[in-house]
Amino acid sequence: MTHRSTRRTVLLATGASALAAGCSKYGDSNGDSGSSSVQASAGQELAKTADIPVGGGKIFKDEKVVVTQPKKDEFKAFTAVCTHQGCTVSAVADGTINCPCHGSKFKVADGSVAKGPAAKPLAEKQIKVDGNSISLA
Numbered sequence: 001m002t003h004r005s006t007r008r009t010v011l012l013a014t015g016a017s018a019l020a021a022g023c024s025k026y027g028d029s030n031g032d033s034g035s036s037s038v039q040a041s042a043g044q045e046l047a048k049t050a051d052i053p054v055g056g057g058k059i060f061k062d063e064k065v066v067v068t069q070p071k072k073d074e075f076k077a078f079t080a081v082c083t084h085q086g087c088t089v090s091a092v093a094d095g096t097i098n099c100p101c102h103g104s105k106f107k108v109a110d111g112s113v114a115k116g117p118a119a120k121p122l123a124e125k126q127i128k129v130d131g132n133s134i135s136l137a
Contacts, residue, residue: 046065049075052068056069061080061088065125068097079122080122083113084118085101087099092108104117106118110124
């Protein structure tokens with residue numbers, strides 16, 4: 001007998017996974033305890049290329065991804081979870097991705113640490129740029 005997943009089963013499993021992911025040791029200290037944390041899926045459009053400023057970036061809090069454009073037409077993506085204590089980064093400014101919890105800063109070009117206390121870089125995420133659309137690969 002073959003068991004087929006119903007839409008309800010898939011949604012419940014996804015919700016349970018998101019809930020488990022949200023119960024980390026440090027959590028997100030940005031005060032959004034009421035919003036769900038759902039990881040972006042491959043192929044999901046995150047933004048249009050025009051939405052990402054050159055030398056800066058944009059944070060997609062729900063997907064826990066930050067997309068940057070270090071140079072014109074060069075797009076990068078990283079996890080939006082700080083490697084210091086797991087807070088979600090809150091801003092991209094002056095060439096860095098900034099964490100509000102303890103002041104860590106990461107370079108928009110490669111996610112490496114520009115200022116501690118974080119000691120590890122942000123993990124790179126694979127993205128696909130197709131025309132003017134940016135999506136997770």
